[in-house]
Amino acid sequence: MKLIHPQLLLTYIAVCETGSFTRAADRIHNSQSTISQQINRLESIIGDTLLIRTPQKVTLTEKGEFVLRYAHRIIELNSTMLDNLNATSEQTIIKIGVPDDLSVDVTRAIIPFQQSDNVLFEFTSGLSNDLYQSYLTGKYDIVLAKQQILGNAFAFRHEPLLWLDSASAPAFHHPVVPLVLFPTGALYRDHIMTSLDQLGYSHRVNYCSSNLSAIMTASAIGFGVTLLPRTCKTHEHVIVEELQSLAPADDLYLGLYIADMHSPVLHKIATTLVRLFELEHTHTGKSHI
Secondary structure (H helix, E strand, C coil), rough: CCCCCCHHHHHHHHHHCCHHHHHHHHCCCCHHHHHHHHHHHHHHHCCCEEEEEECCEEEEHHHHHHHHHHHHHHHHHHHHHHHHHHHHHCCCEEEEEHHHHEEEEEEEEHHHHHHHEEEEEHHHCCCCHHHHHHHHHHCCCCEEEEEEECCCCEEEEEEEEEEEECCCCCCCCCCCCEEEEECCCCCCCHHHHHHHHHHHHCCCEEECCCCCHHHHHHHHHCCCCCEEHHHHHHCCCCCCCCHHCCCCCCCCEEEECCCCCCCCHHHHHHHHHHHHHEEEEEEEHHCCC
């Protein structure tokens, strides 16, 4: 593959725009002999004459005009690439992980930081346990996670759990209680199964999803009983009072984790999320306020 050095194209553009080897040499601060050598080299690579030289002026051939158009485009692309690389290197990249049900609220809350602090966000939503484990390995700068055991969080709040059923098509009193669950290993799935076993209720998994919105919708329209944070209850749900009293689940925690609490940008974002979700500062969080 033949490659054309950008300097040859810059020299060619200068000659075409000034119409003279002498003026082109002045423009790009090179000797006239160097200009001539570079043009000869370019024509050799192209395999054709690009310029017709006369003592009075330089004229482009048809192929010369074709090459000039591409030369401009190549040099512009080169400049654009370098400009974009410089802009990216000056940006602060912040990786955030949040549970599915909080992703919209968090996205809206962080928009001002992207506009004012030259911040580029890499945003991930998913299951809390996956997000937290990835945070521990250094994948994220900020994570919100729902947990049964709170880690070394910056701030937190309690998340009471409710047994929920459909208001319009309740499923709890079916001979075999249908369940709406997260996948194996997810929070409070084991509590649901164990509690129903201990109370003597036959049950089966009727709907399973890793998406919280899907779980909320499925339980609301009658696919089965589920156990969710109080904040997930909608007007389409009813609380299963019998299970709520006989098999209460321990509260969850919504924990906010920050990789570097001394970072001004991360701290500002964390403070915004504390206000948004009405979190309490832990001892660790307070020490950096």
